[in-house]
Structure formats: C-alpha cells, structure tokens
Amino acid sequence: MPPRTLASLAHALTTAPDLDAALMALADGLAEIDRLAHLALITYDARRTLMRERRLAHPDGIETVAIDTTLDHLPSRERQAVITGATFVDFGDASAEFARLLALPDIAEGGYLALKGLMFEGGLSGILALFEPRKIFGTRTVERFQPAEALFELAYVRSLEADARREAVQTLEDVTQRVHGEYERKLADLEQQLLRATGEFSATGAHERTVAMERELAQTREEARRSARRAEAVEATIASAVEQLEKAHVELHRRSEQLRQKTRTLYLIERVLSLDASTDSPRELADGLLALVGDDMNAERCSLLLCAPGEDVLYLAAARGIAPNVSEGKRVSIGTGISGRVAATREPLLVQDVAEAREHALLQDAYYTTGSFLSFPLLYHDQLIGVVNLTNRRMSGVFVEEDVERTRLLALVIALAAVNARLPERLVETLRV
Numbered sequence: 507m508p509p510r511t512l513a514s515l516a517h518a519l520t521t522a523p524d525l526d527a528a529l530m531a532l533a534d535g536l537a538e539i540d541r542l543a544h545l546a547l548i549t550y551d552a553r554r555t556l557m558r559e560r561r562l563a564h565p566d567g568i569e570t571v572a573i574d575t576t577l578d579h580l581p582s583r584e585r586q587a588v589i590t591g592a593t594f595v596d597f598g599d600a601s602a603e604f605a606r607l608l609a610l611p612d613i614a615e616g617g618y619l620a621l622k623g624l625m626f627e628g629g630l631s632g633i634l635a636l637f638e639p640r641k642i643f644g645t646r647t648v649e650r651f652q653p654a655e656a657l658f659e660l661a662y663v664r665s666l667e668a669d670a671r672r673e674a675v676q677t678l679e680d681v682t683q684r685v686h687g688e689y690e691r692k693l694a695d696l697e698q699q700l701l702r703a704t705g706e707f708s709a710t711g712a713h714e715r716t717v718a719m720e721r722e723l724a725q726t727r728e729e730a731r732r733s734a735r736r737a738e739a740v741e742a743t744i745a746s747a748v749e750q751l752e753k754a755h756v757e758l759h760r761r762s763e764q765l766r767q768k769t770r771t772l773y774l775i776e777r778v779l780s781l782d783a784s785t786d787s788p789r790e791l792a793d794g795l796l797a798l799v800g801d802d803m804n805a806e807r808c809s810l811l812l813c814a815p816g817e818d819v820l821y822l823a824a825a826r827g828i829a830p831n832v833s834e835g836k837r838v839s840i841g842t843g844i845s846g847r848v849a850a851t852r853e854p855l856l857v858q859d860v861a862e863a864r865e866h867a868l869l870q871d872a873y874y875t876t877g878s879f880l881s882f883p884l885l886y887h888d889q890l891i892g893v894v895n896l897t898n899r900r901m902s903g904v905f906v907e908e909d910v911e912r913t914r915l916l917a918l919v920i921a922l923a924a925v926n927a928r929l930p931e932r933l934v935e936t937l938r939v
Contacts, residue, residue, distance in 0.1 A: 511906060515654055519661035526561070526568045528661045533563035535654040536636075538903065539804075540647040543617075543638040544610055548573070552629050560609050560635075571609045579607060584621070589630050591623030594648050594655075601637070610637045620648045624659060626666045634658070644801025645773065652766045656759040663755060667748050674744055678737045685733045692726050774802075774915065778923045788933040792824040795920050796894070800826060802916065803880070803909065805896035811838065811845050812892035812930040820845055820893060823933050827898065835937040844881050845893045852890065854882035854913060858904045878904035882913040884921040891921045891930065 518531035525547075533545045546562045555576055562569045577585050587595040597604050601619035605612075610619070617639050624632040634655060638647040696719045781794045792810055800808040807827035811820040814837070822836040841850040848855050858878045879897035883890060894917070899905060924930065 511908070512653055512657065516657050519657055522661060522665075525662065525665045528658060528665065529561060529563050529568060532654060532658040536647075536651060539650050539654075540638055542613070543636060543647050544613075546608065546610060546635040546637075548608060548633040548635060550577075550630055550632050552631065557608075557633065562610070573607075573609055575607065580604065588621050588623040588633060591625040591630065594620040594622045594636070594652070596620050596648070605635075605637050608635055610635060613637065613639050616640045618646070618648070622655060624662055626663060631666065632662065641801070643797045649766065649769065649773065652762065653759075656762045660752070660755045660759065663751065667751065671744060671748070674740070678740065682734065682737060685730055689726055689730045693723060696723055774798075774919050778919050782923050782927055788927070788929055788936055789824075791923070791927055791929060792933055795923060796824040796826065799894055799916050799920060800896065803896050803905075803912070804900045804903065805880075806898040806900060808897070809895045810892060811849075811895075812924070812933065813849075813890055814934055815931050820849060821934060821937070823892070823929070844879075845895060848881045848883055849890055849893050852883045852885060854880065854910050856880050856905055856907070856910055858906065880905040880909060880913065882910070882917050884917050884924065886918075886921040886925045889925075891924050894920070 515531060515535045518534075519528050522528040522531055529545070529547050536543055536545050544562065546560050548557050549559045549561070550556070551558050557573055557575050557577065560571045560573050562571070577588070580588065581600075584595045584597060587593075597619040601617055602612075605617070605619045608619075617637050620636045620638075622634045622636075623630050624634060626632075636648055636651060641647075700716060700719050777798055778795070781791065781798070785791055785794070792812075796808055796810045800806075809825040809828055810823045812823045813819075814821050818840050820838045820840060822832065822834050822838075825832065825834070838846050840846050844855065857880075878899060879895065881893060881895045884892045884894065894913075896905070
C-alpha cells in the first residue's frame with residue numbers, strides 16, 4: 507500500500523461512505539506517522555452531557571464500546587479546552603489514568619493522551635482521542651498528526667451535515683405528503699358536498715353552493731402551492747449554509763496549518779537551544795543534532811557531514827545506521843558523490859524510487875543505493891556549514907516533496923546551532939586527537 511499523504515488522505519475522507527470509513531482512513535494516516543499510537547472517536551450527547559461510545563480504529567475495523575460517562579470526570583482546565591475544541595489538549599503525566607477512563611488500550615512503556623473536541627453547529631458533538639507512546643527524541647505524534655486531523659474534522663462535519671440534510675429532506679417529504687393527503691381529503695369532501703347539493707337545492711342555490719366550493723378548492727390549491735414553495739426555500743437555505751460552512755472549514759484548515767508550522771518552528775528552536783545548553787562536548791552536540799533531525803524525519807539511516815575549516819572537503823561528524831566500515835572523520839571532496847554535489851550546488855536532492863536511485867548519475871556511492879533518500883545542505887548567511895543525509899524511512903516509507911520544505915527549516919536551525927557552538931572547528935580537532 508503506498509504511503510498516506512495529505513492529498514491521498516483528503517481523497518479517502520472525501521469518498522468515505524460513512525463516519526466509520528472516514529475514521530479508518532484517518533487511522534491509516536496515523537499509522538504512517540506512528541504505528542503504535544491508538545486513535546478513537548468518542549460520541550458526545552449534548553442533551554444528556556454524556557460521552558456515550560468509544561469507537562477505536564483497528565486494522566480490521568472499528569471497535570465500539572459504551573462508556574456512558576460525563577465530562578465532569580476530566581480536570582476543569584482540560585475539560586474547558588475540550589469543550590471549546592480549539593486544539594488538542596495534552597493530559598501529560600495523568601494520561602494513563604484518563605486513557606483507562608475512555609477504555610483505550612494500555613501502552614506498556616507509557617504514553618501521552620491528547621483530546622480534541624469536534625464542534626458542530628456551535629456545540630461539542632464528539633471527541634477525538636490520540637494515545638501515543640512516549641519518545642525520548644523527535645517531534646510528538648500529536649503535532650505531526652494535526653493536519654490530518656483538520657482534514658478529518660471537515661469530513662466529520664460533512665457527515666453530520668449529510669445526516670442533517672437527510673433528516674430535513676425526510677421531514678419535508680413527510681410535510682408534503684401530509685399536505686397532499688389533506689388536499690385530496692378536502693377535495694373529496696367538496697366533491698361529496700357538491701353531489702349532495704345538486705340533489706338538495708334548487709338550480710339557483712346549487713349554483714351558489716358550487717361557486718363557494720370552487721372557491722374553497724382554489725384556496726386549498728393555493729395553500730398546497732405555498733407549502734411547496736416553502737419547502738424549496740428551506741432546501742435552498744440548507745444548501746447555502748452547507749457551502750458557507752465548507753468554505754469556513756477550508757479557511758480554518760489553512761490557519762491551523764500556519765499555526766502548526768509556527769508551533770513546530772518554536773519547538774525545534776527550543777530543542778536545539780536546550781541541546782546546545784546541556785552539553786559542551788562537540789561529539790555529543792553533533793550526535794544530538796543528528797538524532798533530532800533523524801527522529802523528526804523518521805529516518806533509520808542518517809549522517810551529518812561538516813565542512814573542514816580551511817579545506818575544500820567535508821568530514822563525517824556523526825552517523826547512525828550506516829555501514830560499520832564507515833568511521834567518523836571520513837572525508838568527502840566537495841563536488842564528489844552525493845554529499846559533495848549537494849554541498850557544491852547548495853540545493854537539496856530528493857530521490858524517491860529505488861530504480862531511479864540506482865540509475866541516478868550522482869549515485870556512485872554504495873551506501874546510497876537502498877531506495878528513497880534525501881540530502882540537504884546546512885547554510886548560514888550563505889556560508890556552507892555541512893550536509894545531512896537521510897534514508898531508510900521507517901515502515902518502508904519514501905521521502906516526498908513536502909519533506910524538502912520541512913528540511914529547509916531543519917537545516918537553518920541546525921546550521922545556527924553549529925555556528926553558535928563552533929562545531930565544525932571544535933569537532934574536527936577532536937577527531938584528529
């Protein structure tokens with residue numbers, strides 16, 4: 507099965523026949539990010555203020571369990587944030603306790619619970635629950651999951667709107683049938699009265715009675731016509747409201763994506779600054795920076811090469827998952843091989859297909875023939891600091907064009923930390939010693 511991108515997820519959510527199918531499509535998208543995380547949709551009854559059912563997405567379908575518990579069991583701050591539905595609410599160290607309350611499966615090594623209120627017509631109608639394993643390094647799953655959740659929220663609202671439309675159409679049909687039945691009943695009564703009047707009254711009286719009944723019949727027809735016009739107006743109003751709501755949710759998704767990017771920027775800067783402040787060892791800093799980018803991009807094999815001061819070469823500063831015969835300090839001339847060519851052009855290089863990777867003119871290095879890979883330069887004020895190589899994405903995933911844009915931010919943050927700590931100069935002296 508090809509990897510789930512935002513575009514393919516949007517298509518799957520659009521074509522989903524019901525809410526369970528949309529939830530399964532969202533769970534497939536979550537598996538691309540973190541296959542150990544659990545995803546559940548909790549239905550909420552606003553009239554009874556109860557969380558009624560927990561729908562847990564499994565690879566083989568949806569597992570539904572009745573929980574019938576109130577929101578009052580949640581802490582007041584978290585409960586208010588869930589009711590407003592603005593963003594995911596993190597339960598931190600209390601995650602395991604509230605995960606059990608919501609009947610979510612246990613995670614052996616511990617996890618973090620995040621809840622997101624789903625709004626419909628200005629009120630809370632459901633809650634999306636994400637229970638992810640704890641990580642030492644890397645971005646939290648909930649942060650990378652937010653764009654997919656925003657797409658699901660559109661599908662969720664569309665599903666509720668479709669149910670509301672079906673209910674409105676059924677109500678209109680019932681009203682129309684009732685009006686039509688009443689019209690036919692009155693018409694039959696008028697016909698019976700007309701027949702009785704023909705035999706009971708004189709010619710003059712029968713004529714007056716007939717005129718009165720015809721007038722009543724015309725009035726009944728006019729009432730039926732007005733009822734039909736009101737039904738059409740209600741249908742048009744519903745269609746217009748649905749269109750405006752869809753536009754509003756598209757704008758909401760765009761703003762949510764902007765907020766997610768800003769949040770991720772602050773998170774990366776905070777992680778790098780914390781790493782820079784926590785160690786004075788150039789080796790530990792290089793390993794930490796590489797672990798940060800590797801975990802953020804889900805790469806099992808990665809390497810960091812820095813520019814040797816005063817020389818036109820790169821040297822291997824840190825690596826993980828590469829061949830054992832490649833040692834730290836190994837040098838690569840700028841302009842030679844993948845890393846050297848990326849350093850010379852100062853532009854990222856993305857290869858997605860295995861066959862393409864093997865036939866690529868730049869790939870003469872045996873360590874980069876395993877499939878999809880991404881190589882990008884580290885630049886600071888137009889000064890080349892180094893190159894980062896990523897390959898072997900987890901769960902047989904491939905790097906895509908969206909990842910190239912993500913690496914531009916990573917490259918800037920890592921280059922800033924490396925320059926601030928004088929990492930290229932200090933680490934090359936350490937390797938020589």
